[in-house]
Amino acid sequence: MNVRGLSTTEIEAQLATLRGWRLVDGKLHREFTFADFVGAFGFMAQAALVAEKLQHHPDWRNVWNRVTVDLWTHDLGGLSAKDFQLAARLSQLAGDSA
Amino acid sequence: MNVRGLSTTEIEAQLATLRGWRLVDGKLHREFTFADFVGAFGFMAQAALVAEKLQHHPDWRNVWNRVTVDLWTHDLGGLSAKDFQLAARLSQLAGDSA
Numbered sequence: 001m002n003v004r005g006l007s008t009t010e011i012e013a014q015l016a017t018l019r020g021w022r023l024v025d026g027k028l029h030r031e032f033t034f035a036d037f038v039g040a041f042g043f044m045a046q047a048a049l050v051a052e053k054l055q056h057h058p059d060w061r062n063v064w065n066r067v068t069v070d071l072w073t074h075d076l077g078g079l080s081a082k083d084f085q086l087a088a089r090l091s092q093l094a095g096d097s098a
Numbered sequence: 099m100n101v102r103g104l105s106t107t108e109i110e111a112q113l114a115t116l117r118g119w120r121l122v123d124g125k126l127h128r129e130f131t132f133a134d135f136v137g138a139f140g141f142m143a144q145a146a147l148v149a150e151k152l153q154h155h156p157d158w159r160n161v162w163n164r165v166t167v168d169l170w171t172h173d174l175g176g177l178s179a180k181d182f183q184l185a186a187r188l189s190q191l192a193g194d195s196a
Binding site: 048051058059060061 | 150155157162
């Protein structure tokens, strides 16, 4: 897995492939909304397994039916391919096609 | 379950029975630290079941091995007995005696 930092051009190109994600303070940010807490935590449980397998973990917050996610590669102080890989997997888990 | 708002005196008395929790912006606040992400999310998975059973859910954030929790009774705009009940259960799950 390539863990180098991505350039601005690369980030823009990757962002264009994702739906619902945007840059906030240099991090990949998205808010997911579910029917209720069971829906939200069910998503988190699946996402936790994916994150652990990738060895890349989200900064995330849950308030009842909402899960707010920030992705960032701490070691680089920027975004890497892993952030976009995890973002795409989270979107899939939440039921998005992208 | 009593869901009335607690008075300042009641809150202080309840806080004295809990270890590690403090008031931040009127909410019950605590940060838990675990060995790694698996430890942190294992705690969250157990806590999610407790919260759902209590029908009282935390505002919480996870960053790798850390879980930051804020408890508050949204419907009251303040603290209720449920917040202290959930706080005590979370402490137990994290391995505290209190």
